[in-house]
Amino acid sequence: MRKFEWPKHSVLIIAIIATWLTTYIGYFTSFNMKIDNAMQQFILFINPLTFLLFVYGIALFIKKTKTRNRYIVTVSLLTSIVMFSNAVFYRFFTDFITLPLLFQTSNFADLTSSITENMHFLDVFFFTDVVIVLLAIRFIQQESVQVTQKKMGRKVYFAAAATLLMFNLAMAEAQRPQLLTRSFDRELLVKNIGTYNYHLYDLFVQSKSHAQRTFADGTELTEIENYVKANHAQPNPEMFGVAKGRNVIIVSLESLQNFVINNEMDGHVITPFLNELTKDKDTFYFDNFYHQTGLGKTSDSEFIVENSLYGRNGSAVFFTHSGNTYNSLSERLNENGYFTSVMHANSKSFWNRDIMYKAMDIQKFYDVQSYSIEEGQAVNWGMKDIPFFDQSVELMKDMQKPFATRMITLTNHHPFDLDEEDKLIPEYTSNSNTLNKYFQTARYMDEAVKEFFTKLKESGLYDNSIIVMYGDHYGISENHNKAMGMYMDKEITPFDNAELQKVPLFIHIPGYGKGKQMDELGGQLDVRPTILHLLGIDTKADMQFGADLFSPDHEPFVIFRDGRLVTDKNVYTQEVCYDKKTGEPTDEAQCAPYIERANTELNYSDTIINGDLLRFKDGNESRLEIKEDK
Numbered sequence: 001m002r003k004f005e006w007p008k009h010s011v012l013i014i015a016i017i018a019t020w021l022t023t024y025i026g027y028f029t030s031f032n033m034k035i036d037n038a039m040q041q042f043i044l045f046i047n048p049l050t051f052l053l054f055v056y057g058i059a060l061f062i063k064k065t066k067t068r069n070r071y072i073v074t075v076s077l078l079t080s081i082v083m084f085s086n087a088v089f090y091r092f093f094t095d096f097i098t099l100p101l102l103f104q105t106s107n108f109a110d111l112t113s114s115i116t117e118n119m120h121f122l123d124v125f126f127f128t129d130v131v132i133v134l135l136a137i138r139f140i141q142q143e144s145v146q147v148t149q150k151k152m153g154r155k156v157y158f159a160a161a162a163t164l165l166m167f168n169l170a171m172a173e174a175q176r177p178q179l180l181t182r183s184f185d186r187e188l189l190v191k192n193i194g195t196y197n198y199h200l201y202d203l204f205v206q207s208k209s210h211a212q213r214t215f216a217d218g219t220e221l222t223e224i225e226n227y228v229k230a231n232h233a234q235p236n237p238e239m240f241g242v243a244k245g246r247n248v249i250i251v252s253l254e255s256l257q258n259f260v261i262n263n264e265m266d267g268h269v270i271t272p273f274l275n276e277l278t279k280d281k282d283t284f285y286f287d288n289f290y291h292q293t294g295l296g297k298t299s300d301s302e303f304i305v306e307n308s309l310y311g312r313n314g315s316a317v318f319f320t321h322s323g324n325t326y327n328s329l330s331e332r333l334n335e336n337g338y339f340t341s342v343m344h345a346n347s348k349s350f351w352n353r354d355i356m357y358k359a360m361d362i363q364k365f366y367d368v369q370s371y372s373i374e375e376g377q378a379v380n381w382g383m384k385d386i387p388f389f390d391q392s393v394e395l396m397k398d399m400q401k402p403f404a405t406r407m408i409t410l411t412n413h414h415p416f417d418l419d420e421e422d423k424l425i426p427e428y429t430s431n432s433n434t435l436n437k438y439f440q441t442a443r444y445m446d447e448a449v450k451e452f453f454t455k456l457k458e459s460g461l462y463d464n465s466i467i468v469m470y471g472d473h474y475g476i477s478e479n480h481n482k483a484m485g486m487y488m489d490k491e492i493t494p495f496d497n498a499e500l501q502k503v504p505l506f507i508h509i510p511g512y513g514k515g516k517q518m519d520e521l522g523g524q525l526d527v528r529p530t531i532l533h534l535l536g537i538d539t540k541a542d543m544q545f546g547a548d549l550f551s552p553d554h555e556p557f558v559i560f561r562d563g564r565l566v567t568d569k570n571v572y573t574q575e576v577c578y579d580k581k582t583g584e585p586t587d588e589a590q591c592a593p594y595i596e597r598a599n600t601e602l603n604y605s606d607t608i609i610n611g612d613l614l615r616f617k618d619g620n621e622s623r624l625e626i627k628e629d630k
Contacts (some may be wrong), residue, residue, distance in 0.1 A: 001373060009060070010136065010140050011069065011072060011133065011136045011137055011140055012056060012059050012060070013165065014073060014132060014136045015054065015072045015075070015076055015129070015132075015133045015136070016049070016052050016056050016132065017078070017446055018128070018129035018132040018133060019048070019052055019056075019075075019076055019079050019080075019129040020048050020049050020052055021129075022080070022083070022125070022126060022128050022129040023048040023052075023079070023083060023126075023194075023195065023196075024044070024045055024048060026083050026087065026125065026126055027044060029122065030083075030087035030090065030091075030120075030123070031086075031087065031090055031190075032090075032478060032479060032481075033187055033190070033191055034494070034574060035191075039171065039174075039175060040175060040191060042171075042419060043168065043171050043172060043175065043191070043416070044075040044191055046167075046168055046190065047172075047194030048166055048194045048195070048196065050161070050164050050165040050168045050193075050194060050197060051194055051196035051197050051200075052196070053157075053160070053161035053164065054073055054158070054161050054165075054543045055079075055152075055196075056072065056075055057158060057161060057195070058071065058156055059071050059072050060153075060154050060157065061115060061154070062268065068140060069137050070139075072133060073097075073130065073133055073134065073137070073440065074401065076129045076130045076133045077127075077130050078125045078131055079129070079196065080127045080129060082195065082196065082199065083126045083152055084123055084126040084127070084194060085097055085128065087120075088123070090479070091120075091477075091479050093490075094477045094478045095186055095187070095295060096186045096187065096190055096195070096198065097199075098186070098206075098295065098314035098315050100180045103328040122341070136287075144586065159307075159478060160440070164230050168192075168193065168194075169193070169239075172192035172193060173448075175192060175577070176188060176192060176349045179192055179193075180201065183455070186198065186314060186562075188575075189201065189583070199260075200622070202314060204470075205314070206314075206315070210610075211403050212444055212607070212610040212611045213610060213611050213612045216612065216613060216616075217616075218613065218615075218616030220395055220607055220611060220613055221608075221613050221616055221617065223604075224543070224604045224607065224608065224613070225543065226330075227600070227601075228405055228543055228544065228545065229540075229629075231545075231547070232539075232540055232547070232553075232556070233529070233547035233548050233551035233552075233553035233554050233555070234551055234552075234553050235533040235538070235548055235550075235551060236533075236550040236552060237557055239533065239534060239548075239550040240533050240534075240536060241533075241534070241536030242509065242512065242534055243466040243509055243533070243534040243536075244535055244536040245402060245464075245535075246402065246403065246464050246465055246466045246535070247396075247402050247403050247404070247461060247464060247465040248333070248338070248402070248403070248404035248405070248465070248466055248468070248531065248535070249387055249404075249405055249407065249456075249465050249466070249467045249468070250305070250404070250405070250406040250407065250468045250470075250527075250531075251406075251407045251409065251449070251452075251467065251468070251469040252298065252301060252302070252406065252407065252408045252409060252470065252472045253409060253412070253445060253449075253469055253470060253471050253472065253504070254298065254408070254409045254410060254411070254412045254413050254445070254472060255413055255414065255438075255471070255472070255473060255474065255475030255476065256445065256471035256472075256503060256504060257414060257471060257475055257476065257501075257502065257503055258287060258440060258471065258500070258502035258503055258504045259370065259488075259500060259502070260439070260442050261274055261275065261278065261287070261334070261504050262275050262278060265425065265428055265439045265487070266426070266428065266429075268425040268439075268443075269299065269442065270425070270439055270442055270443055270446070271442060271445075271446040272446060272450075273446050273447070273449055273450035274446050274449065274504065274506070277506055277508065278506075278517055279517075280508070280515060281512075281514070282508055282509055282510050282511065282512050282513060282516040283506055283507065283508045283509075283515050284507040284508075284509075284515050284516065284517075284518050285504070285506055285508075285515075285516075285517050285518065286504070286505040286507075286518045286520060286522060286549065287502070287504070287506070287518070287519065288502065288518075288519050288520065288521045288522070289470070289502060289503060289504065289505040289521075289522050289523065289524075290501050290503065290522070290523045290524070290558045290560070290566060291471060291472065291473045291474065291501055291503045291523070291524055292304055292310065292311075292523045292524045292525060292558065292559065292560055292561060293311060293391055293472070293473045293524070293561065294310075294311045294312070294313060294314070294561035294562065295311075295314060295315060295316060296311045296312075296315070296316030296317060296351075297314050297316075297472070297473050298351070298408065298472050298473065299311075299317075299318040299351040299352075299353075299356075300317070300443075300473070300561070301357075301407075301472035301473055301524055302342075302406070302472075303317050303318065304524045304525055304527075305329065305406075305470075305524055305527045305528060306326070306328040306329045306330060306360050306528065306546055307326055307327070307328050307329070307360070307528065307544070308477075308525045308526075308527075308528040308529060308542075308544030308546040309525075309543075309544070309545060309605045309608060309609065310525070310545065310559075310561055310601075310602055310605040311561055312606065312609060312610075313561065313562075313602070313606065316351065316352075317609060318352045318353065318356045319351070321592055321609050321610075321612070322352050322355040322356040322359050323355075323359065323612075324359060324609065324612045324614070324615070325359070325614045325615040325617075326359055326360050326361075326614060327542060327543055327614055327617065328360035328361055328362075329404075329528045329531065330360050330361050330404070330539060331360065331361040331531070332532060332539075332542070333404045333535075333537075334337030334361055334363065336401060336535070336537055337402065338402055338403060338405070339363060339364075339399055339400035339401075339402070339403040339404070339405065340361070340362050340363045340364075340404050340405070341362060341363060341365065341366060341399070341404075341405045341406075342357060342362055342364075342365050342366065342405065342406045342407075343365040343366040343370075343388075343392045343395065343405055343406070343407045343408070344365075344366070344367060344368075344407070344408040344410075344549070345367070345368050345370075345371045345373065345382055345388050345391075345410065345412065346367065346368055346381070346382050346383075346408075347367065347382035348367035348368070348369070349367060353365065353367075354367075364397055366392070368382065368383070369372070370395065371383060371387075371388070371391050372391065373387070374387075376419070379411065379412050379418060379419055379422070379438060380410070380411065380415070380416070380417040380418075381410045381411075382412060383410060383412045383414045384411050384422070384444075384448075385409045385410065385411045385412075385445055385448035385449075386406075386409075386444075386447070386448045386451055388409065388410070388448075389407075389448055389449075389452035389455060390451070390455055392405075392407060392451070393455040393456060393459050393461065394459075394490060396459070397459055397461070399479050402464075404622075408472075409445060409448070411441055411444055411445060411448070412438075412441040412442055412444070412475065414434065414475065415434065415437070416434060416437035416438050416440070416441045416475075417437065417441075418437065418440050418441050418444060422444050422490055423440050423441070423444075424443045424444060424447060425439060425440060425441070425443045426440075426453055427440060428487065429589030430482075430483035430486050430487065431483055431486075432476075432480040432482070432484075434476065434480055434483075435476055435480050435483040435484065435487065436483075438475055438476060442475075449469070453467075462510055463510050463511060464533075465510065465597075466507070466509050466510075466534065466535075467506070467507075467508040467510075468505075468506070468507050468508075468527070468531060469504070469505070469506040469508070470503060470504065470505045470506070470524065470527065471503025471504050471505075472503070473503070474500065474501060474503075476500070478492075478497050481497070484500070488591055493583065494573045494574045494576065494578075495571055495573065495578040495583045496583070497573065498560075498564055498571050498573045498578075499571065501560065505522070505527070507530070507534070509534075515599060518549070521553060521556035521557070521558060521566065521567070521568055522549045522554070522556075522558065523546070523558040523559070523595050524546075525544070525546030526546040526548070526549050526554070527544050527546065528544055528546055529542070529544055529546050529547055529548045530546075530548050530550065533548045533550070533551075534550075541556065543608070543614060543617065545601055545604075545605060556568035557594065557597075559601055560604065561602070563595075563598060563599065563602065565591070565594050565595065565598045566580070567591075567594055568580065568589065569581075570586065570590050570591050570594070572591040572594065572595060572598075572616045576588075577590055577591035584606050
């Protein structure tokens with residue numbers, strides 16, 4: 001009986017097919033990507049192959065069998081790690097990893113609990129191709145390749161690979177015109193060019209952004225300044241300066257989404273104290289307010305509130321551009337006699353805060369070393385909110401007056417763990433452990449804020465302060481839509497996902513007496529100009545994309561970092577224009593002008609950050625010289 005002979009390059013062929021199919025199947029088992037038609041399905045099927053043919057094809061140039069096999073195994077292992085890492089990341093962020101995030105190693109230790117929470121046993125599937133390749137090497141007899149005699153075969157192979165890549169790009173362009181020039185949506189990129197090609201594209205984009213600073217000369221500012229001035233909102237004369245001279249206390253409410261406000265879970269009130277504030281005569285409560293963060297999450301919200309600029313697409317500005325010149329909220333407050341600080345009971349290096357705060361002219365950072373954390377006062381990511389608020393008020397007493405401080409809470413953070421004695425309501429019951437615990441930590445946060453207000457009154461700081469509190473970003477990602485649908489008693493659509501990005505904003509002015517619930521559509525970019533105008537500080541010369549929420553000129557238009565947008569009439573998400581009242585798809589022509597403007601504004605903000613353009617702004621040259629001397 002004749003012995004079966006395997007074709008030449010069998011191991012290579014098996015490796016390509018195994019990794020291709022593992023990747024394609026992995027798209028459906030670990031990523032919740034919406035596929036609209038057969039063409040998108042076909043593109044998703046072929047796009048892994050366009051990269052794999054090239055990267056595995058390098059093995060054709062390797063003569064020695066052992067070396068060639070080692071290379072093939074290495075490629076299969078690396079591609080498996082890429083898919084596994086993206087799957088874990090996607091479960092929390094509903095997004096794909098970017099190059100800058102891979103270099104944020106100082107955050108890894110603090111992120112351990114969130115990472116392990118999102119690992120699944122079935123993730124071993126991503127390494128199936130590695131096992132298949134090793135078995136193929138073990139059982140298939142191979143010969144050394146005569147490299148010098150195979151030039152024509154290699155040419156045909158790579159010509160076919162290039163043709164397939166061009167075919168993939170052409171179909172992607174037909175499905176999504178200007179895909180690579182309007183790349184705010186990473187999921188859209190992965191669906192069209194594949195995970196591996198997306199990472200190569202990301203490498204190109206990040207390299208390009210770093211080059212922008214080198215070649216920037218300040219001339220780029222003129223067009224952007226004209227755009228910002230044209231959209232400047234004049235202050236409301238009735239509100240301008242109503243909090244002049246007061247202390248400013250800004251509280252970042254970790255992961256707090258607006259759907260919990262004035263709501264219950266199985267008959268239990270989730271946020272009783274914040275509910276009272278929505279009706280308080282000294283409080284303006286904005287119930288139509290959205291976070292605008294990207295992958296930087298809390299650090300993005302800090303950056304947005306301080307600068308009224310968008311975070312970067314695919315990375316955290318706190319890491320990638322901490323050496324830039326900024327015209328921050330803190331800088332303006334410093335100029336007006338305020339002592340500025342941030343209070344956060346966490347490591348000073350987490351999110352590169354110790355460096356970034358200096359760039360934003362924040363005078364002092366009260367990090368974990370400023371607090372005394374006793375036994376039982378820490379959970380999950382660090383110090384519990386109640387002792388954090390208590391000790392922070394004590395620190396405020398000794399601050400130079402007037403002061404402006406930002407406080408960053410921690411307890412209501414994924415994976416939403418809580419000690420038994422702090423569980424004021426029971427867990428929810430659904431298929432999502434994350435959502436089940438979220439209501440408990442949100443309830444704890446509410447109790448902490450209540451005690452904080454009491455502590456401020458007892459300290460004598462309350463009456464001469466303005467207290468601004470906002471949700472920093474979502475806590476429940478789209479990966480928990482099934483559980484959210486159970487809670488909300490409806491199927492969660494892309495429209496609902498966009499609406500769930502609402503976070504609460506409270507502006508509390510003790511003794512003012514004219515507060516009310518505000519339906520004005522706004523976002524986190526609007527916080528900076530709103531606070532400055534309440535303090536009587538003009539912003540008409542500032543480079544900011546937000547607008548005073550109290551201004552009669554304020555436009556009801558919010559742009560998300562990924563290109564989604566909301567107006568008073570429409571919501572645009574996943575390339576569909578929805579009617580805001582009905583939640584149903586409508587004529588895209590209603591969204592078209594806003595889509596173009598959203599892309600323009602996001603590009604302008606990126607240009608400012610990538611080129612470090614604010615160093616060229618009037619008045620910043622001397623600051624830059626001092627900075628460089630240091």
